[in-house]
Amino acid sequence: MSLAAATSDPAAASQPPLVEISDLTVHFRTPTRQVHAVNGVDLSLERGEVLTILGESGSGKSVTLRTLMRLLPERRSQISGRVSVDGQDVLAMSQRQLTRFRGRTASMIFQEPMLAFDPVYTIGEQIAETVCRHEGVSRREGLARALELFELVRIPSAQRRLANYPHELSGGMSQRAMIALALSCRPKLLLADEPTTALDATVQIQILLLLRDLQRELGMSVIFVTHDMGVANEISDRIAVMYAGRIVESGRVEELIGAPQHPYTQGLMASRASGAQRGQRLEAIPGAPPDLAELPQGCAFAPRCPQASDECLAAVPAARGLSDIHWAACCRLPA
C-alpha cells in the first residue's frame, strides 16, 4: 500500500520522503508498570509538506514527535522500528551526530513556550547560542541573526525584545520567539507540538498564519501536533489521526474532514459542539481512552466503538486505503 503523499510542489515528488517512520513502537518503563505509548506507527512526510497529527490527550502524539529527535529519556524508554529523516537513521545516530542533526536538520516548537526557554538567559542569547553552535559564527553574528529572525516572525521592537528574559514576554510573543529559535538554522523539518493550544483564539490564528507563511517561504516540511480539528484544518496538507499510540486514519485534509472513515474520527467530528446542534444532544463518544499500560486486544477503539464486532477484538486492523493517500485502520472498511 502506498502511503506517499501529494505535495503542492510537483518537483519535490520525485525526491524520497523527508521523514520515514516505520513500525515505530515506544514503551516506557516506570517503577510500577510499562506504558505502551506508541504501538506501531508508520508515517512518511514529503518535502514541503505539512502533516498534522491529530489526537486526544495521551494518544502518543508528543512521544512520536520526540522520537523523531531522539529526545526521550534514553534509560527509561524502549524504542523499536525505523526512523529516518533526510536519509539519516535517527535511531542509530551517535551523540555527536545527534547534536548536529537537532536544531539543524530538524527543530522543534513546544507547547508552552514559556517553559521551553531557559528562564535565566535572555531570548537573544538563547537564539544566538543555537546559531553559534551550528554555524560556528561569533556571538555578535549570532545576535545579528537573532534580530533578523525576530523580524521574520514579526516581533515588534525586535531589538529591545532580544534583551528580554522569557518571563517578560507575553504568550504570543514568546511563541513567536520560539518559532524564531526553531528556524534559526533553516531546518528542513519543523516539529510543532501543540504550539497554539495555550494561546488565546486571536493569538492562535496569528501564529497559525505565521507558521503557514513561513513554511511556504522557507519550503520546510512540518509535522504539527494538535487535538483541535479546526487548527488542523487551518494548517495542514494532510492529517493523521492518532488513537492509543496508533494512527487510525490518515488522509488529505479535505478527504479526512469531508468524509472521515474511521469511527473514531467520525465520533470526534460529530461530538464537536457548534451552533448547528443547539439544543440537541451531542453525539459524544462514550467511555474514555484506554489505559496505555493495559491496551485491549485488537482495535484499541473497539470498546468505545458503536459499530464494533468480534472481528475488531481479534487483531489490530490493518490500514485500508480509500484513495491513494487516504486510509483508515478499521475492520469495517473494505480491504
Add this chain to the structure above:
Amino acid sequence: MPIYFLKRVLYVIPIALAVSFFCFSLVHLSPGDPMDAVVSPDAPSEVVAMVQRAYGFDRPLPEQYGRWVLRAVQGDLGLSAANGRAVTAEVFSALKNTLLLAFAASLIGFTLGCVFGTLAGYFQGSLLDRLVTGIAVGGVSVPHYWLGMLLVIIFSVELNWLPSSGAGPGSSSDWNVEWAYLRHLILPAVTLSVIPMGVVTRTVRAMVADILAHEFVEALRAKGLAERQVFRHVVKNVAPTALAVMGLQLGYLLGGSILVETVFSWPGTGLLLNNAIFQRDLPILQGTILVLALFFVMLNLIVDLAQARLDPRIQRG
C-alpha cells in the same frame, strides 16, 4: 532594582534592633547574678557592691539596655565581666579565627557538595547517585562534635599526624599560610565541613535533577546543544539557589562552630561563647551573640541581594 535593594537593606534595621533586644533580654532571663563572674565568691559584700557600681549592674534594666545599645552602635560592647577586657576586641579577634575556620570548612564542604550534588543530579537513580546521596545524608546526620573526636582519635591519638587542638604553634594573631598553622586547621575544618557538604550536595542534587526535568532542557537538547553547553545552562539556573544555600551555610558555620571549636579548642567565637556561658560572663555572651547574629543578618542580606542580581526572575520593581 534600587528600590528592591533599598527596601531589603532598610529591613535590616528593625531586625537588628529586635536582635539586640533579644540578646540583651536573653542574659537577663538567666538565673543567678551577673556579679558571680566578676568577683570571686569569697569577696565580702562591700567589694561586691563596689564592683557592681563599677560595672553598672546596679541600674534599672531599661537603662542598662539603652546604654548598651547606644554604646553598641558606637562599637563598644562593654567590658568582659570575667577579665575586664573590651568585649568588642575580644569578639572580633575571636571572630577572625572563626571566619578562618568557617571559610576553610566552606571551601571543602562547598566544593565537595557542588561536585557530588551535580554528579548525583545528573545521574539520578544510578549507583553513583545512591552512593553520593548516602554520603550526603551521613554528612547532615553526623554529630560533628563526635566526628571531631573520632578524627582526633585516629589522626592525633593513634597516628599522631595532626595536632588536636589550638590554632597553631604561635597565637592566632601570628597566623599565616604555613604548614605549622595549616596542620592545625585541617581537622577542625574537615569536621566542620561535613554538614555544609551534606546540605549543599542535597540541594544541588535536587536542584540539578529539578532543572533537568524542566522542559527547557529538552528544548536545549532539541536545539542541538552539546551536553557541555546544556550543563552551562543548568549551572546558571542552579547557581542562585545554590549560592543562597551556601551563603546560609556559611552563616550557620559561624554560629554553629561552637561545638567543633570546643572539641578542638579553636580560639574562635564558639569557644569564647562556651567559656562565657560557664563563667557567666554576660557582657561577652551578649556581645558575641549580637555580633554573630548581626553578621548572619548581613550575610543573609548579601545572599538575597546576590540572588536578586543573579536571577532575572526575582522582582526588581
Add this chain to the structure above:
Amino acid sequence: EQTLRIAMTASDIPLTTGQPDSGFEGYRFVGYTIYDALINWDMSSADEVSGLTPGLAESWEVDEDDQQVWHFHLREGVTFHDGSDWNADAAIWNLDKVYDEDSPQFDARQAGNVRGRIPSMDGYEKVDDYTISFTTSEPDAWFPYQLTFLLFSSPAQWEALDGDWDEFARQPSGTGPFKLTRLVPRERAVLEPFADYWDADRVPQVDRVELLPMPESSSRTSALLSDQVDWIESPAADAIARMESQGMTITSNPYPHTWPYQFSMLEGSPWRDINVRKAANLAVDREGLETLLGGLMVPAVGTVNPDHPWFGEPEFEISYDPDEARRLLAESGYGPDNPVEIKVLISTSGSGQMQPLAMNEYIQQTFSEVGIELEFEVMDWESLFPNWRRGADHETSLDAHATNITFGWLDPFAAFYRFMHSSMAPPNGFNWGYMDDPEYDRLLDEAKVTFDQEAQDALLAEFHARMVDDAAWLWVAHDVGPRAMNPRVQGFVQAQNWFQDLTPVYIEE
C-alpha cells in the same frame, strides 16, 4: 633558645595587672612570676610544707605596744621591670590601687580579686622611704599570710600608659623574676626572664615561658603527647599510664588542699548526730579511692596532714572501718531498713575539685554499704561556688545537708577560721553549715592573737584535734597537684604548695 610551654587549666590568661584572677592558678603563673609580694612563699623545697620568706619586705614585726599595728621594712635596691624604683611610695600607691576608690589608680578588678583575701586590713601608711606600717581591724597573728596575696605593680609604667589598666595588662611591669613580653588574650602569654631580678638565686634558667590556657584535660593531654607543650597541669588521671608509657614525667606532691564534705548543722540535718558524722568518716574506703585516682591523692584524716604542726593528737582515728560505722549508726537507731538519708551538693568539675563525679559516686557506693544513702544535687562549678557563701539555708542549697567544695589552706584563717568560727556564718564567711561551737571560737580567737609561732601552732593543733574528734566534717582526700612533663623539662622542684617556682626549670636539649 629554651622555651618552656605550659598548658594551664584556666580557660583564659589570668589577669596580669597585678592581682590575678582565676584563683591560685592565676597567682601561680602570672602572679608570683611577674610580681612579688611583701612576703613571698618559699617554694624551694619539695620535702616540707612551704613557709613564708621575705619578699619585697626584708623584715617585719608587730608593734610592741599595739598588736594591731605592723611595721614592714622594704627591700632596697629593687627595681621594676621598667627600671623604676621600688620604695614606700610605690607600695602605698599599690595599696591605694585596691583600697582607695577615689585614687586615680583604683582598679575595681584588682580590688575585687584581693580585698577578700586580706580581711584584717584596716589601714596603711608610709613611715619613711623604705618603711610602711599597716593597721589591722583586730589583732591578727595571721596577717603576714594574707599579705602574700598583695602584689605590687609599677606606678611608673601605669603613668607611662596613661593610666589605662587594660593597656597595663598587656605591658605589665612588676618586680618578679619574669616579665611579660606578649599577651594574646585567651591564647597565650609569653614570659621572659628579668635579668635584674633582686634575688640572684631566682633568675630564670629558661629563655621563654609560654602559658597556654587549655581547660579541657583531654586537650592538654594530647597537646603534651603531640609535643605542642612541655608541661601540663592536672593531666587526666586516666591518661597518666599512657603518658608514662610515652616517657612523660609525672610529678606530684601533696599540698595544702582538702577534699571534704562540709556539713550542715541546721535543724533536721542528720549530721547533728556525732555518730552519723563519725560513721561517715569511717565508711569511706580512701585507699580504694586512691586506686581510682591512679594514686594521685593522699587520704585525708583531718583538714591538715598528720605530719603537719597543726594536726594535733586527735583520739578519733579516721580509717576505713565499716563495721564500726554500722555500729555507730545502729547506736543512733539507723540500720539497713532505716538508712541515713543525706543530700549533698556536688559539682561536675571545678578548680581543685579533682574528679568530683567519680569520687562522689565512689563515696556513695561505700556509704550505702554501711547504710548511708547519698543523694546528689549536681550543679556546675559556677553555681556551686557562689552557694558556698550563701549557706545551707539558702534556696540555692536545695535543702542539702552537705556541700562538697574543696579548698586550699595556706594559713589558719583559710584552713579553719573562715569555716569554723561562728562569726563566719553566711554571708560573712564560708561557715556554710552554721557551725557554732564556743570552744572552737575560743581556740581560734586565741590563736589569732598569739603572735608567737609555736604557741599559735599549739593552739591550732588543739583546735584541729578537737575538730577531728568531733568529726566536724567528712575528710576524704588531699590533692597532690599532678603535672605531666616532657622529660626534657628539668630542674623542677614541686613544692608542697599551690604555687610553684618556675625559675629553676631548664630544658635539656
Add this chain to the structure above:
Amino acid sequence: MSLTLDGAQADAPVPAPVQGYWGAVFGRLRRDPVALVSGIVLLMILLAALFAPWLAPASPFQTSMLNRLQPIGSPGYPLGSDELGRDVLSRLIHGARLSLLIGVMPVINAFVIGSAIGIVAGFVGGRTNSVIMRVIDVFYAFPAVLLAVALAGALGAGLVNSLLSLTIVFIPPIARVAESVTTQVRSVDYIEAARASGARSLTIIRRHVLGNVLGPIFVYATSLISVSMILASGLSFLGLGARPPMPEWGLMLNTMRDAIYVNPWVAVLPGMMIFTVSICFNMLSDGLRSAMDVKL
C-alpha cells in the same frame, strides 16, 4: 446516560473502600528498602528505650572502680565500661530514653506550636500574617546552633531548659513552613469550593486545610528530628543539657572524652548511637517525603 435515580442502587452495599491517602503513603514507604530499614532500626532503639530496665544487662548507675574503662568485649562488659566502671551497654540502652526524649520532644512541641502559629497566620493572611512572620524573622537572624546554645546558656544548664531552648529553636522554621504550605493550600480551588458551599472558616480549616497541610509540615518536622538529636546531645556534650550521672549519649560522650587515650573505641560509642538515630530519622524522613511526593 441515565438520569433516573435508582434508590435500591444508592443504598446497595459498597465494595471495600479504596485505600486512603495515608494507606497509600505507607504502602509506598514499605516498598522503600532504605526507609524500611531505618524505620526498623529506630523501632528497635525505641523498644530498647522503653524496655531498658529489662533489656539492660546491668544497672546504668552501678559504678565499679576496679573495672573502669574496660575495653569492648570484656567479660561482663560487652561494650566495655566507662570512666566510673559503669556498663556502657546498659548506659547506652538507658541513654536511649533521655536522648530520644530530648531529641524528639522539642520537635513534637515545636510541631504543635509552630503548626498552630503557621496555619493560623497562613489562613488568616493579611496583616496578622505579616506581624507573626516578622517576629519569626527575628529568630531567623540566629543560626540554629547559636540560638540553642545561647538560650540554653542563658537559661542555665539542665534538661528542662535545653528542651525549652530547642523547642524555641524549632518553632520558627516549622511555623514558616506551615505558613507557606497553608498559604498555598488556602488559594487552591477546593478551599474556594468549600467556602462557596457556605462553610465557616473553622470547618474549612478542620476538614480541608489540616489534612492537606499537616502532611508536609509533618515531613518537614521529621527532618528536623535528626538536627534536634544532634543539637540536644550537643548541648549535653557542652554540659548544658542532661546532668551527670544520668545516662544520655551526648553527656556520655563528654564524660568519656578523657578516656580516648585509654579506650578510644568505647568513648565513641555514644556518638555512634546519636549518629545512627540521626541518620535513620533522616532516611525515614526522606523516604516519607518521596512517598508523599508522588503526584496523585
Add this chain to the structure above:
Amino acid sequence: MNNSLSLSRHDALDRGGKAQPLLRVRGLQKHFTITRGGMGRQAKRVHAVDGVDFDVYKGETLGIVGESGCGKSTTARLLMHLLAADHGEMVFDGDPIGQRGGISVRGMRRQVQMVFQNSYASLNPRMSVEDSIAFGPQVHGVNRRESRQRARRLLDQVGLSSRLFAHRYPHELSGGQRQRVNIARALALEPRLLILDEAVSALDKSVEAQVLNLLMDLKQEYGLTYLFISHDLNVVRYISDRVMVMYLGKVAEMGEVEALYRAPAHPYTRALLSAMPSMNPDQRTQQAPLVGDPPNPIDLPPGCRFCPRCPMVEDACRDAEPALEACGTAHQVACRRADEVMAGAVPVKRISEESPT
C-alpha cells in the same frame, strides 16, 4: 424518580416569578492592588473587573466569553462572594445579597454554586468523592447519613456508579470523571444558579461532549440556570441562550446567541469570531483579524479600551469610554461604531503596522 422534590423546592423558592431576573448585577468592580509600589510610588492596580452590569434570567444559560485575563473568573468569584467586590450591587431573585433586608451570603450560596476549571485542584485530594460531595449539605446541617445518601444519588445521576466511585479519591479518577464529581458536588446543595467557570475547557473533545450533554440534561431535569464561562466560542454557542463578551474587565457586547454570532456589533466580537479556525479546508483564514496579544489590564488606555487593537478606531474613541447601549432587541454593545460593524464594514488591521517583514 423523586426529583420532583428538587423542582418543587425551586418553585417554593421562586420569588418574583419568571420575569424577575434570577441574578441582577450592577456596576460590579474589582481592582487588585499589586503591592509593589510603596515608598511614595503609586501602587499598580489591575482593573480585573471594571463596572460590569448584566442580568441572568431564570432558566437561561448566559455564556461569558473573552480572552485570557479579561476578568471572567474574577466575575464568577465576585458573584460567589469568594472575593469582596470594590463596588457593585448584586441582587438574587429580588434580594440584595449580603445587605440588611436582603439575602445573606450563606443563604445565597445555598442557591448559587460553582464548578471550577481545574477539576483536580477543586477537589480535596484527601477526601473521598463521596465525602467531597456530602460536605456541602453537612455544612448546612444535613446529617452525615443523609448527606452521604444524597452524594451517592448525585453520583449516579452524573453518570458515575456510586458503587464504584463513592470511595475513590480524586487521583483515582480521570479528568472527565473528576469534572462530573465537581458538578455533583455543586448540585448537592440543590442550587438554582450554577456558575461554570471553564468547566469543560480542560477536557478532551470526546469527553467534553459527554460533559456538555450531562450539563444539558441536568439543566432540564432541575430547571437550573447556568452562567457558563468559556473561551471556546463553539461551545458557548452550543450551550448558551445569551452571550456576554468581555474585554479587559468590561462588557463589550451582550445579546441573544444566534443574533450575536450572526451579526456581531462590536469589532472585538467580530474579530474573536473570525479568529476561530475554520472547519472548511477550502475557506481557510487568510488574515488574522487582530494583531498582538490582549494587553494586560494594568495600564489601561484612555477612552475605549479596545482602541489600541481596534481596526475601526477613530479619534473620538480615545476620548470617552462608550457605554453599553441597546442595538436591537435584547442586544447591547459598547461601541460608538456598532452600526457600521453590524453592517459588516470592518477593515482588517494591517499586519505591516506591527513590523516590517
